[in-house]
Amino acid sequence: MRELCLPFGLNAEDMQQVDTLVGSRVKLKKGDALYRAGDAFQSLYAVRLGSLKTTVLAEDGREQVSGYHMLGDIIGLDGIGTERHGCQAVALEDTEICVLPFERLEDLARAVPQLQRNLHLFLSREISRDHNIMLLLGSMRAEERLAVFLLNLADRYRRRGYSSTEFVLRMTREEIGSHLGLKLETVSRLFSRFHEDGLIQVQGRAVKLLNAAALKELIGQHG
Amino acid sequence: MRELCLPFGLNAEDMQQVDTLVGSRVKLKKGDALYRAGDAFQSLYAVRLGSLKTTVLAEDGREQVSGYHMLGDIIGLDGIGTERHGCQAVALEDTEICVLPFERLEDLARAVPQLQRNLHLFLSREISRDHNIMLLLGSMRAEERLAVFLLNLADRYRRRGYSSTEFVLRMTREEIGSHLGLKLETVSRLFSRFHEDGLIQVQGRAVKLLNAAALKELIGQHG
DNA sequence: GCTCTGTTTTGAGGTAGATCAATATCGGTC
DNA sequence: GACCGATATTGATCTACCTCAAAACAGAGC
Numbered sequence: 001m002r003e004l005c006l007p008f009g010l011n012a013e014d015m016q017q018v019d020t021l022v023g024s025r026v027k028l029k030k031g032d033a034l035y036r037a038g039d040a041f042q043s044l045y046a047v048r049l050g051s052l053k054t055t056v057l058a059e060d061g062r063e064q065v066s067g068y069h070m071l072g073d074i075i076g077l078d079g080i081g082t083e084r085h086g087c088q089a090v091a092l093e094d095t096e097i098c099v100l101p102f103e104r105l106e107d108l109a110r111a112v113p114q115l116q117r118n119l120h121l122f123l124s125r126e127i128s129r130d131h132n133i134m135l136l137l138g139s140m141r142a143e144e145r146l147a148v149f150l151l152n153l154a155d156r157y158r159r160r161g162y163s164s165t166e167f168v169l170r171m172t173r174e175e176i177g178s179h180l181g182l183k184l185e186t187v188s189r190l191f192s193r194f195h196e197d198g199l200i201q202v203q204g205r206a207v208k209l210l211n212a213a214a215l216k217e218l219i220g221q222h223g
Numbered sequence: 224m225r226e227l228c229l230p231f232g233l234n235a236e237d238m239q240q241v242d243t244l245v246g247s248r249v250k251l252k253k254g255d256a257l258y259r260a261g262d263a264f265q266s267l268y269a270v271r272l273g274s275l276k277t278t279v280l281a282e283d284g285r286e287q288v289s290g291y292h293m294l295g296d297i298i299g300l301d302g303i304g305t306e307r308h309g310c311q312a313v314a315l316e317d318t319e320i321c322v323l324p325f326e327r328l329e330d331l332a333r334a335v336p337q338l339q340r341n342l343h344l345f346l347s348r349e350i351s352r353d354h355n356i357m358l359l360l361g362s363m364r365a366e367e368r369l370a371v372f373l374l375n376l377a378d379r380y381r382r383r384g385y386s387s388t389e390f391v392l393r394m395t396r397e398e399i400g401s402h403l404g405l406k407l408e409t410v411s412r413l414f415s416r417f418h419e420d421g422l423i424q425v426q427g428r429a430v431k432l433l434n435a436a437a438l439k440e441l442i443g444q445h446g
Numbered sequence: 447g448c449t450c451t452g453t454t455t456t457g458a459g460g461t462a463g464a465t466c467a468a469t470a471t472c473g474g475t476c
Numbered sequence: 477g478a479c480c481g482a483t484a485t486t487g488a489t490c491t492a493c494c495t496c497a498a499a500a501c502a503g504a505g506c
Binding site: 056058059060062063064066077078079080081082086087106109110111113116117120121122123124125126127128130131132133134135137138139140178179180181219220 | 279281282283285286287289300301302303304305309310329332333334336339340343344345346347348349350351353354355356357358360361362363401402403404442443
């Protein structure tokens with residue numbers, strides 16, 4: 001649970017303070033942007049419902065999906081340094097967000113050590129996560145990348161109490177491809193192959209993991 | 224300067240406190256590890272002299288260079304969340320490091336808002352940096368990657384007051400390749416081609432940028 | 447239910463970068 | 477200054493993935 005909740009481990013008194021932190025709530029429809037690259041940074045955002053993708057943009061317009069975010073994830077962390085968001089966040093379905101004004105969060109973090117600790121945890125975990133994606137993009141073959149993606153998704157659903165073997169993807173093949181450094185056709189072909197090989201069952205965006213162990217085995221082969 | 228110094232913008236009084244933070248100094252020889260994957264996390268490290276590479280390790284032993292760090296860089300940020308370092312840091316030459324015990328840094332950050340702010344800046348900048356590398360690895364062609372790498376290096380040298388057009392690479396072709404998601408032969412060929420095309424001058428690890436504008440133009444083409 | 451648009455699947459063929467291999471060069475050591 | 481292992485260069489070939497193209501499918505709106 002710790003990883004899913006910024007105010008984890010706080011006592012009742014501190015919790016009251018933190019409650020004053022939560023600013024507004026935002027509702028997004030599928031396709032709505034929570035923020036865009038270049039927007040002034042003021043707040044972090046906690047996902048309460050639904051899911052979003054974040055994308056980094058190159059100057060020439062190329063776009064790379066940098067993350068897929070769901071319940072409990074905190075997004076916007078990359079904006080702290082630059083005072084501007086470096087990427088954009090777009091809802092993949094109807095989504096609800098808690099706004100956490102960052103200045104107040106900083107003030108509160110100074111007063112509440114456990115909150116400070118949690119904030120650092122979230123920041124650092126984002127860094128670790130990104131490093132793992134770099135490893136994936138830099139040194140894994142296409143089928144390994146998709147296997148990692150599926151297993152990672154399964155794990156995140158599991159931690160949130162959802163089925164870890166059956167879920168509905170919220171992203172298109174193109175978005176998955178962008179995230180994994182592959183083209184949509186390659187992603188589609190891999191889904192088909194995993195299906196044929198009995199590793200998964202796919203029907204459009206509905207995915208069922210049939211043999212997670214075999215998927216894990218796939219990772220690390222060849223390369 | 225702000226980006227190069229954790230105690231940036233602190234007044235004299237606060238500075239005195241921060242001075243008490245700096246624990247020991249560590250001297251590393253070329254090839255020495257500052258920390259290894261799995262080591263308990265206790266401190267952040269500031270590079271005072273020399274340079275290091277950080278590498279992420281896959282379970283199967285594959286290794287990916289996640290960063291190249293020089294004077295003023297803070298490393299170890301990915302360990303905060305997990306209490307274990309997720310990657311390893313190895314000196315690329317004789318190197319001097321300041322140890323910053325993290326618990327004390329956290330304590331001090333609660334007392335000194337400006338220090339807190341700077342810490343958040345460093346954490347967030349690392350995230351932005353990683354996102355840009357993800358963009359590079361996920362959607363750029365080989366020659367674009369090397370161009371980005373060289374221009375980025377030039378910029379970092381410039382900010383530190385060194386020549387931005389002439390420098391000596393501290394990494395092997397293989398390490399550069401690992402960082403950029405390419406094989407060493409590809410890196411070598413690209414250096415040769417950039418040389419032939421009059422963009423740079425290369426002699427082993429000594430590099431001179433002859434036409435930075437053309438290198439910039441290269442980025443964003445095709446893709 | 448039908449239409450339209452966006453998404454997905456599948457096929458055929460091309461290419462950037464990998465792999466394999468041989469030679470050259472560097473940097474350190476005795 | 478000669479030797480040795482590590483690093484770099486360069487060439488020839490191979491292949492994983494991309495590109496282009498066409499058809500099947502899904503879902504939102506009427």
